[in-house]
Every structure is written in C-alpha cells, then in structure tokens.
Amino acid sequence: MQLKEIDKKRYRSRLNVVIVACIASLAVLSLSVSQTLIYLFPSETGSHFHWNLLGVVVSAIAVGVMLRKLKTHPKMFEVAYIWDLKHQLNLIYRKNRKLLAAAEQGNKEAMLALQFSYQGSRQLWQMDDNTITMSSLNTAQNQLDKWVEEYDVQLDISDYHSEMLKQF
Incomplete structure (x- = not known):
C-alpha cells in the first residue's frame, strides 16, 4: 500500500454518508426480515427473540457484503483508502x-515499516x-530519525509493502 x-x-x-446509509440499511433490513419471519412463523409464547436476532444477523451480513462490493466504487475511494490504511497500520502495530x-x-526493513x-x-x-497523541508520535519519529542517521539508511516509504512484515 502506498500513502496518498x-x-x-x-x-x-x-x-x-456511508455511516448514515449503513445505519438506515441495518434498521430497515433487520426490521423487515424479523417482521416477515414473525408473520410467517408466529410463536405461541409471544417471544420472538430468535427471529429478531436472525433479522439483525442477516441484515449485518447483507450490509457487509454490500460495502465489500461498493468498496471499489469511485465515490468510496477516500473511505476505502482509510479503511485499508487502518488495516496496514494494524498489521504493523501487531x-x-x-x-x-x-x-x-539497524534493520532497514524494520525502519521502513x-x-x-x-x-x-x-x-x-x-x-x-x-x-x-501526536506528541508521542513525534517522539517515536525522533527516535527513528536517530537510528536512520546512526546507520546511514535512506528510507523511501514508496518501497514499503506488507510482505516485508513476515520476517518479524
């Protein structure tokens, strides 16, 4: 991944827009599915917890699939980029x-990551x-800059790729 x-x-x-659309979709879909199931399979005891739960689960899966399909849409570029960036940062954080x-x-790949x-x-x-927490980030950056200078390493973050994390 490259920073953009x-x-x-x-x-x-x-x-x-994505957040509001997801909330609205979850609400409408979960109510629609659960009410349809309650209508088709009424319970004598009056408890419809399992149908309501199934409605929420089905709607969550549907919204997840829809987000995954729309991730490549041009209007989702910025949102998808930030999601991918968060994923990469999480991999590095681990x-x-x-x-x-x-x-x-003095490991150059570690410094690059x-x-x-x-x-x-x-x-x-x-x-x-x-x-x-920007001050803690600046402190960490200063330490990295010292190591880069000490080991005379040139870092170009366009050379970064997630495969290099496998060695650590």
Missing part, C-alpha cells in the same frame, strides 16, 4: 515490538481530527 493525499473534507462527507528491536539493530506507520498514523489522525 486525500481531501479531508471530501473524506468526512463521504464517510458520513509487530511493533519486534520492529522496534530490529530497527534499533516504522516510517510508513508513523507517516500513515499522522495522516490518519489528521483525517479523524485525533491529534491528542
């Missing part, structure tokens, strides 16, 4: 201790207006 510049305003407006240890020893993580996190936090 995206318009924050467009991202936020499209994310809001290996963070090993990456930090390897970077401290950390650099991608820091730049990606900075972009993500700015998109989501979550700048509270």
